[in-house]
Amino acid sequence: MMRTMLILLLVSTHCFGDVVIANQTFTSAADDCLTVVANTVLLNDNIGPCHGVGVHVIGSGVEIVNSYIHDTAGVGVLVDNANNTHISGGAIERVATGVYAYQSQGVSVLGVTFGVLKGPMPRGQCVQFNEVTGPGNRVMGNWCQGATADSFNLYKSEGTAASPITIANNTVPSGSINHSSCGIILGDQGGAYQTAIGNRLTDPGSCGIGVAGGHDIAVTNNTIAGAQSPVTNVGLYVWAQGGVPCSNITASGNTVNWVNAGGERNRVWNGGNCGDIAGWDKNQ
Incomplete structure (x- = not known):
């Protein structure tokens, strides 16, 4: 949970820049694993298990590349009132819905x-x-x-x-x-x-x-x-x-x-x- 909160702060602080989060593991026993605001690349990350959503996208210019999203109570990737979200490669499994x-x-x-x-x-x-x-x-x-x-x-x-x-x-x-x-x-x-x-x-x-x-x-x-x-x-x-x-x-x-x-x-x-x-x- 500590790592998840750290990333939330990092992404929120860089809403108008470019953030690359690579080769990390995120889990949460209480909430969504990640909420991503804008201009962020998730690369080769391991996301799950998650009590809620795997990745909640609420901004523009987000990319999820070659990542493994798994074992979520909610959907794997929730794209929510967002623009230009690109999900490529990797795997999404044991989730409510893959991408919603x-x-x-x-x-x-x-x-x-x-x-x-x-x-x-x-x-x-x-x-x-x-x-x-x-x-x-x-x-x-x-x-x-x-x-x-x-x-x-x-x-x-x-x-x-x-x-x-x-x-x-x-x-x-x-x-x-x-x-x-x-x-x-x-x-x-x-x-x-x-x-x-x-x-x-x-x-x-x-x-x-x-x-x-x-x-x-x-x-x-x-x-x-x-x-x-x-x-x-x-x-x-x-x-x-x-x-x-x-x-x-x-x-x-x-x-x-x-x-x-x-x-x-x-x-x-x-x-x-x-x-x-x-x-x-x-x-x-």
């Missing part, structure tokens, strides 16, 4: 290995964006195993036409199927300018990829597979749930091999309330 970004901009999660996302609901994702907006939001090249909710979820989040929120080239490997959620959900309770491209999902849960609402959303060139299990439903769907507006959706070039709980092939489903789906007939 709330009302933030410019969040990137790149090449992180996630494991054992224990929840409980509404937590349990590898990455969830909640009201994340603007350009530069990316979730790319991650390995997500052991999610107990959607592996990747975009909730009420909106990119821009020039820079959509991008979920790309992530892997959900076989063995992750232990829940009734999905691999990727876009447009959850609305949102806009989102894309999922080049992801590989194997047995991710009830569904592979779902577009649940919103506009200007694209799902392209993903590989989705689901073997029959008690929870499998559909590989790819587009359906405005709960009356959420839904339009200008593209779903094209996806390879889907999916068997539902009843043993029937159930590759794709169009709920019929999002208008014409561009490229719908080009999914395999």
